[in-house]
Amino acid sequence: MIELEGLTKRYGEKVAVDRLTFAVRPGIVTGFLGPNGAGKSTTMRMILGLDHPTAGDVRIDGTHYRQLKDPLTYIGALLDAKAVHGGRSAWNHLLCLAQSNGVPASRVAEVLDVVGLTAVARKKAKGFSYGMGQRLGIAAALLGDPRILMFDEPVNGLDPEGIHWIRNLMKSLAAQGRTVFVSSHLMSEMALTADHLVVIGQGRLLADTSMADFIRTNARSYVRVRTPQRERLLDVLHEAGITVVEAGGEALEVEGGKAERIGELAAQYGLVLHELSPQQASLEEAFMQLTAESVEYHAHAGPGPAPQDWGAGWKGA
């Protein structure tokens, strides 16, 4: 269990992390989501006692990180994959970490095996690809067999096979009852792995909700309809008690409607349909709407997505 209370980090005038209060619970994967520069990495560094909070508090199983004896046996973290001396072998990198926390050297071979680096254990880390570096970082996190694991953007730069492997690893770690806290800036990635979501933007907490709730609230499903007999279809649908949202052009969007029902109605009244397709608004879209106001680095190619009211309804959830 990781508990943050009013955790704040200021760099001069700039607030990187703004009064974050939430808890990361065991047994599930908690996704830590936010656009680039939202303060995810800073928050994780403060959890590990690497950065000093300006205000607030963070505790690991009720204790400050610095008070933990052999901290790697409580919490293992992957912060950045390339935080390894390139001239040192994978084996020695893990061995020095194991020794510092009284972890038996036999554990080094075990974690190298888990991440699939046994064959290159004695090779210097500078020859490693990004994905291999990522695996070495994960091996270091697993070294002390900790109850809490924290990964900062673990799928970045990985090939599909590596991504698949990491997703399964995180799920199985959570299934063993461990606390798994993983950051990402990709909603789609979180949708596949996380059971719970903590969303931040510009250092502030935007949402702390279960994944299921997030999907229920935000995954808007509708049916897209195109017809040359627009007015007649609108009348028919209105009579049948079906609400229609007018989309751009000649398309209509029918909220929560069943495509079958619309098709049957159209046939019954002899209307021509050019398109009848069930749609699902992506979670990515929902996430972008949620964080739109807080995105630090807007691209200036065009107008940004305007925040809409329907996204605000679950902020307090």
Place this chain on the structure above:
Amino acid sequence: MAAVQVIRSEWTKMRSVASTVWTLSLALVVTVALGMLISALSNSQFGNMPVREQVSFDPTLVSFAGMGLGQLAMIVFGVLVVSNEYSTGMIRVSLAAVPQRGLFLFGKIAVAAALALAVGLVTSFAAFFLGQAVLGPHRASIGDPGVLRAVFGGGLYMTLIAMFSMGVAVMLRSALLSLGILMPFFFLISNILGNVDATKKAGRYLPDQAGGRIMEVVPRLGDDTPYGPWGGLGIMVLWVIAALAGGYVLLKRRDAQ
């Protein structure tokens, strides 16, 4: 025991990178080889020296003539041991493993200093014996008064130089910056300050000027230095303590990056 764990860990770190081997072996080879060369030259040119210099000829110190250059490799060793952590980002992994920063720094310095002392003593004894071997009739013996102290002192001097460099590197966090300051300082600036009349009095309190006194056996003519060999080494120790204390305070207060 936490300190033992950290020391074992730092030893693994140190022995598993190539820079440790090449900096320390360079320190040894350069110091000994240059010392032998200058000893041999002194031997062959002894007759041409002014009487003044012949009278105060210090065969022990001459065999340590390579120390001025060899210490630069010790400086590189001390700087790299620390700055490697920062340049690779390893510092975040290291401090997550050992969040007690004082303990982390102590472990790193203890291991590096022990290694520097071992190499420093070997270097110093080798430089002395090989230097004396080529000094011919002008050589000193290890049993002569003050000589053993000077040879041991040579090893201590190299260790303290490495420790001072570590303290500076902890404060500056960058190898480029640390070496850019330490190398010219110890190779040039300190010598200039210590030999120009205007700055001589202050210059002799600089770490290398004061510490180097331990390697002198025959007093220089007209020497009015207000401290003896051990006093000089003591001054150097104070510099080392100051550098390490500064490094400790900054390491403790700063975010780890």
